Structures are given as C-alpha cells and as structure tokens.
Amino acid sequence: xxxxxxxxxxxxxxxxxxxxxxxxxxxxxxxxxxxxxxxxxxxxxxxxxxxxxxxxxxxxxxxxxxxxxxxxxxxxxxxxxxxxxxxxxxxxxxxxxxxxxxxxxxxxxxxxxxxxxxxxxxxxxxxxxxxxxxxxxxxxxxxxxxxxxxxxxxxxxxxxxxxxxxxxxxxxxxxxxxxxxxxxxxxxxxxxxxxxxxxxxxxxxxxxx
Amino acid sequence: xxxxxxxxxxxxxxxxxxxxxxxxxxxxxxxxxxxxxxxxxxxxxxxxxxxxxxxxxxxxxxxxxxxxxxxxxxxxxxxxxxxxxxxxxxxxxxxxxxxxxxxxxxxxxxxxxxxxxxxxxxxxxxxxxxxxxxxxxxxxxxxxxxxxxxxxxxxxxxxxxxxxxxxxxxxxxxxxxxxxxxxxxxxxxxxxxxxxxxxxxxxxxxxxx
Numbered sequence: 409x410x411x412x413x414x415x416x417x418x419x420x421x422x423x424x425x426x427x428x429x430x431x432x433x434x435x436x437x438x439x440x441x442x443x444x445x446x447x448x449x450x451x452x453x454x455x456x457x458x459x460x461x462x463x464x465x466x467x468x469x470x471x472x473x474x475x476x477x478x479x480x481x482x483x484x485x486x487x488x489x490x491x492x493x494x495x496x497x498x499x500x501x502x503x504x505x506x507x508x509x510x511x512x513x514x515x516x517x518x519x520x521x522x523x524x525x526x527x528x529x530x531x532x533x534x535x536x537x538x539x540x541x542x543x544x545x546x547x548x549x550x551x552x553x554x555x556x557x558x559x560x561x562x563x564x565x566x567x568x569x570x571x572x573x574x575x576x577x578x579x580x581x582x583x584x585x586x587x588x589x590x591x592x593x594x595x596x597x598x599x600x601x602x603x604x605x606x607x608x609x610x611x612x613x614x615x616x617x
Numbered sequence: 618x619x620x621x622x623x624x625x626x627x628x629x630x631x632x633x634x635x636x637x638x639x640x641x642x643x644x645x646x647x648x649x650x651x652x653x654x655x656x657x658x659x660x661x662x663x664x665x666x667x668x669x670x671x672x673x674x675x676x677x678x679x680x681x682x683x684x685x686x687x688x689x690x691x692x693x694x695x696x697x698x699x700x701x702x703x704x705x706x707x708x709x710x711x712x713x714x715x716x717x718x719x720x721x722x723x724x725x726x727x728x729x730x731x732x733x734x735x736x737x738x739x740x741x742x743x744x745x746x747x748x749x750x751x752x753x754x755x756x757x758x759x760x761x762x763x764x765x766x767x768x769x770x771x772x773x774x775x776x777x778x779x780x781x782x783x784x785x786x787x788x789x790x791x792x793x794x795x796x797x798x799x800x801x802x803x804x805x806x807x808x809x810x811x812x813x814x815x816x817x818x819x820x821x822x823x824x825x826x
Contacts, residue, residue, distance in 0.1 A: 410815070421819060486791035511620035525780065525797070525798065526819075526823070527790075527794075527819060528790060528794075528819025528820045529793065529797055529813070529815075529819060529820035530819065541681060547815075548816075548820065549797070549815055549820050551797065552797070569779050569780050569781055570778050570779065570780055571734065571778050571779055571780045571782075571783035572778055573780075578818065578819070579818075579819075581736075581737060584737055584738065585736075585737075588734070588738055588758070588760065588761070589734065596817035603729055604738070604758060606738075606757035606758055607757075609632060609737070609787065609788075610735075610736060610737025610738060610739065610788075611737045611738070611757065611758050611786070
C-alpha cells in the first residue's frame, strides 16, 4: 500500500488571496502538507509519494519520496496509477482536519474504491485497491466523475462520510472549520492570523492586523 | 426517548433569498422538515415534537406533535428540556442530508451528550441523555457553547463526525451538496430549480429560468 499526495506550492490556494498574501499561502500549504504526511504515518502508511511540479518546493523535513512531474494533475496521477500494482490512497494536501483514524478506517474498506467527497463536488481522498486500470478525473464535479468511472468498471464503491475528511481548505470560510475543529501545525498557523467573528449566521474568520 | 425539531416557516432561510423567493423558501423548508421527520421515524424515533411559533404553519401531513411557542429558540428549547426526564434529540429542520443510520448511530452513543457540528460553528444535532439540567445556547459559535456547557457540567461528550449530518442547508452553496449527495423530497424540489455549474473550484448551483 502507498499514499500519493499531489502538491503545488507556488502561488497555491489563490482563492485564499483575499485573506492571505502569496507568501502566507505558500507557507500555509507547506504546513498543511506536513500535517497530512504526519497523519498518514500515524495511520500506518509509511510509503508516501509526493507528486509536485517542482521538487525543490518540498521541504527536506517532509518524510516522503518526491516525484517531480509538471504535467496536469490528472495526467500525472494517471501515469502514476498505471505503474502501480498495490493499493493506492490518493489524498489531497489541503486536508489538515483529517485524523489518523480516518486513514485507518479508509484503508480497511473492503470496497474496490473508497471516495471521500470534498466540499462542492470535489474528491478529497480516493482509495483504489487495484489502481492499474483505474483513471482519475479531478476538477469540476470530480466526485461524480469518480463514482461514474468506478461504476463503468463495475467496481464496488464506498462513500466515506466524514465532516473532517470532507473539509478541504480552499476558501476563507474553510479556515473557520480549521480553527474550530482542527489540530496540528496548519491550525496553529491559522490561529496566529485569524480570529473568529460571530454574528448572524455562520461564524467567519476575522484577520488580525 | 423523544426528538424535538425547532421549526419556523415564515420568511425562513433568508440567506437563500438571492436564489429563492419567499414562497419558494417557505415551501423548501416544509420539504426539508418532512424529510427530517421521515428520517427520524425510519431511525426508530416515533415521539417527535415540533416547536414552532405558529402551529398552523406545520402541514397536517407532518406526523408529529406540535408545540406552539413564539419565544426565542434558546428560551423555548430550554423550557422544553427542563420539563423532560427522558433522552432528547434536538435536530434542526434544515438537515435533509441526514440518514436514518446517523440517527441510529447517534442515539446509540454512550456519551452523556452527542453533538453534530454544523457548518461554521453551528450545532445541527444534540443528543442529551439527561436533559433536565442541560441548557442550550444556539446562535453564533453554538458548537463551542455546547461543548463548554457539557464540560462545565462534567458530562462526557461525543462529537459525531459526518459530512452529511454536518451539512445544514442555509446558504446557496449548501444546495450544491443537496443536489450531489441528497435524496428525498427537498432534493427533488431543489433539482427542479437548480442545475450544477462546473468551473474553476467548487461546483455551484445555477438557477433554471
């Protein structure tokens, strides 16, 4: 079993640019990556690959194998999957709320494919028992894409239901969830920059000045 | 064991007013309420109370006891809890993604208090084993409030981790989740009014004209 994390640091998380500078966003994704790698290791996955367009963008302290590939996310992951003959867990780098217990639960799935949906139709985690013939299709409504691809290949599907694992950090309101429900170094980083603002409706983040 | 659903129909869901008229929002909350009641019954809870400021706003087809109370949400729920000597499940009416299996899981909790957080710091479901002395504090960061109240009373807490149960339908992007992951009559209603629009980032709803 292996895990693979697609990772891009340069100008990452552009949809957070209203609340973080480019430098802050790049530091933030670095922290989130470290959280995800630590969670995987705690969950028992020690073979971890990071696919990134620029190998030098991954800090040396990240305990993982680095694969440099600057092609499109789908192309590089599909190339990766086609070369693998063991179960593969694809996990996004922006999931600091995932806990090791989720990882253990997911890789214990009997289903051919386990999918953790992201907010707004995304796919946060994909666990594929036989990756050779599976192909991914990220972007847009990738949750639906992956369900369809699995169904076309007559693979059994488990949709994994977790608020924490489904919360990818992509937009400012997601940082609220990190502050409220997180732990780890990405949360610490966010906590130094944002407070919580209560008002009518949902709690929002409020940048410290 | 009883369940209680706070419900307000009149001019409900004002944060959906950019995508639904007042009449549509009122019909929509009615459908969501019917979904929640059906889910509770399927989950084995047959004693269901609905607290509402206007009894005539609850359709006759809703199989539940109606309690008319036009005081503030916290006041009426705290009055309700103080009179109860059996475990109480407080569930919001805007949770059409909750499934009966969640209800079964939650009421099987051994903890004194089980909390399902809502998006942005809310509380979607509260299961309280001994309600006489528990007090609720909704609005704002109610998830934190309820954790604190339970801790002050030295009650054990279980935070229930479910994407479906944590997704309350309050803002337009929540309807995307209903379209993608829902079932039931509120989903059918939404599906007649909205399509899904893919683009950069998360899928959004796109109203039909």
